[in-house]
Amino acid sequence: MNTKQLLALNKHFKLPVHPFNLQNEGKQSYAMWQYERGGDTIAFYRERYSTDEMFCGKIVLDIGCGAGGKTMYYASLGAQRIVGMDILEQYREEAQSLACELGFDDRFEFVCGDAAHTDFPDETFDTVIMNDAMEHVDRPDLVLAEVRRILKTGGRLYVNFPPINHPFGAHLSDLIGIPWVHLFFNEDTLVDAYKQLCKTVPDGEARVAFRISKNGQGKEYFSYINHMSIKRFHTLRDGAGMKQIYYREVPLRGFLTPLARFPLTKECFVKMVVCVFEKE
Numbered sequence: 001m002n003t004k005q006l007l008a009l010n011k012h013f014k015l016p017v018h019p020f021n022l023q024n025e026g027k028q029s030y031a032m033w034q035y036e037r038g039g040d041t042i043a044f045y046r047e048r049y050s051t052d053e054m055f056c057g058k059i060v061l062d063i064g065c066g067a068g069g070k071t072m073y074y075a076s077l078g079a080q081r082i083v084g085m086d087i088l089e090q091y092r093e094e095a096q097s098l099a100c101e102l103g104f105d106d107r108f109e110f111v112c113g114d115a116a117h118t119d120f121p122d123e124t125f126d127t128v129i130m131n132d133a134m135e136h137v138d139r140p141d142l143v144l145a146e147v148r149r150i151l152k153t154g155g156r157l158y159v160n161f162p163p164i165n166h167p168f169g170a171h172l173s174d175l176i177g178i179p180w181v182h183l184f185f186n187e188d189t190l191v192d193a194y195k196q197l198c199k200t201v202p203d204g205e206a207r208v209a210f211r212i213s214k215n216g217q218g219k220e221y222f223s224y225i226n227h228m229s230i231k232r233f234h235t236l237r238d239g240a241g242m243k244q245i246y247y248r249e250v251p252l253r254g255f256l257t258p259l260a261r262f263p264l265t266k267e268c269f270v271k272m273v274v275c276v277f278e279k280e
Contacts, residue, residue, distance in 0.1 A: 003192045006178070006185050010193070013177030020174045024202055031067035031098040038073020041131040044274040045158055048246050051077045054158065058126035061085060061150070063115045063143070064133025068095025068108070074129065075104040083125075085111045085118070088210070116142035123152045134161040135169075135228040144240040148279060157242065157277040164227045165267040167252070171225055174207070175200075180268065191220045230267055233275075242277035249273055 015021065019033040028036075045054065056078035062071040065084030068091065075082045082104075084095055089112045099108040113119070116139045128147050137143045147157050162169055167179035172190065175197040182190060191212060198204030213223035230249065237244060250272040251260030259269040 001185055001189070003189050003196065006176075006181070006189055006193045007196065010176055010178055010197075013179075015175070015177040016168065016173045018174040020203065020207065021201075029067070029094065029098075031069040031072075031094045034067055034069025035072050035098065035102075036069070038070045038076075041070050041073070041160075042129075042158070044160060044248060044250060044272060045246075045276065047248075049276070054127055054129075054156075055079045059124065060127045060129065061120075061125045063128065063130045063147075064136060065091070065095065065110070067091045068098055068110060070131060071095065071108065072098055072102050072104050075099075075107055076102070079107065079127075081107050081109075083109045083111055085113060085115055087112070087114060114138075116146055118146055118150060120150045122149055123155075124150045126152055126155050127158070128155070129158045131158075131160055132162070134159050134233070135164065135171075135225055138226065140226065140228065140236055141239070144236060144242075148241050151242075151279040153279055155279050156245075157279075158275075159277070160272050160274045161228060161233075162272055163230050163233075163267055163270055164225070165229065166271060167268075169225075170222070171211075183268075187221055191222065230270060230273055233273060237275060237277075240277060242279050244275060245278045246276035247274065 019030045022028045022033055023030050042054065055074050057080050060074055060079045060082040062074060062082065062084045065071045065086050068084045071082055071084035092110045092112060095110045099105040115137055128151060134140055151157060165183065170182035172181065172194055175194060195208055198207050211222055211224045212220050214220055249260060249266065249270045251257045252269050252271045256269050259265045
C-alpha cells in the first residue's frame with residue numbers, strides 16, 4: 001500500500017488526544033498536560049510501591065522529561081531534589097517556567113544531554129525514572145549501564161514503555177490515527193505520509209525535525225524510536241547488572257489478557273511493560 005492509500009484511510013480514524021495538538025489549539029501547554037497526567041505515569045508502580053518509597057526525600061532523575069511537567073509532579077510528591085533530563089534543549093525554558101509557576105524551582109534542574117553519557121558523579125541518585133523513554137533512547141544498553149553507575153546502592157530504576165507493536169507504538173498518533181499502522185505500511189510510506197500531514201499543522205516543520213533523520217546513505221527514517229520490543233527488553237534487562245524486583249506486562253484491555261500472554265501475539269496486545277530494578 002502507498003502513501004495515497006494511507007492518507008485516504010487515515011481520514012476515517014479519529015486521532016487520539018495528543019499534547020502537540022492540544023498546544024496548537026491553544027487548549028493546554030505540553031508541560032501542563034504532562035503535569036496533569038503525572039499520576040498516570042506511575043500508576044502501575046503504585047500497585048506495588050508507595051509514592052513515598054519512590055520520591056519522598058529522594059534525589060531523583062527523570063530521564064526523557066520533555067517539557068518537565070511529569071518531573072514537577074514527582075517533585076510535588078516530596079522529592080528532595082529532582083533533575084529532568086532530555087536530549088532536546090528546546091524544552092528547557094518551558095520546564096523552568098513551570099517549575100517557577102509551581103514553586104519547585106529551588107528543587108528542580110533541567111539538564112540537556114544524552115542519558116547514555118552523563119556528567120553525574122557515581123551514586124548520585126536514589127531514584128531514576130524512565131517513563132515512556134526506553135523506546136526512544138538511541139543506545140538503551142548504555143543508558144542502563146549509566147543508570148547503574150549513577151544510582152546509589154539500594155537505589156531503584158523505574159521503567160515503563162509501550163512496546164513497538166502496540167497499536168500506536170510508532171508514535172505517530174499526533175497525525176495518524178490508524179492503529180498498528182506501522183505493521184501495514186513500510187517506513188518509507190510512513191515517512192512520506194507523515195511529512196505530508198505535517199504540512200497541515202503550524203508546527204509541522206518542528207515535528208519533522210523532531211522525528212525524522214537521514215542515515216549514512218541519505219535515507220530518511222524515524223530516528224526518535226528504537227523499535228523496543230518486549231523480547232529485546234528482556235535481553236537488555238538480563239544484562240543490566242541490577243536486580244529486577246518487579247515486572248509486569250499490562251494488556252491493552254482486560255478481555256485481551258489471553259492475547260497479551262500468548263507468546264505469538266503478546267507484542268501486539270501489551271499496552272505497557274513495567275519493570276523496577278534495584279542496584280545491589
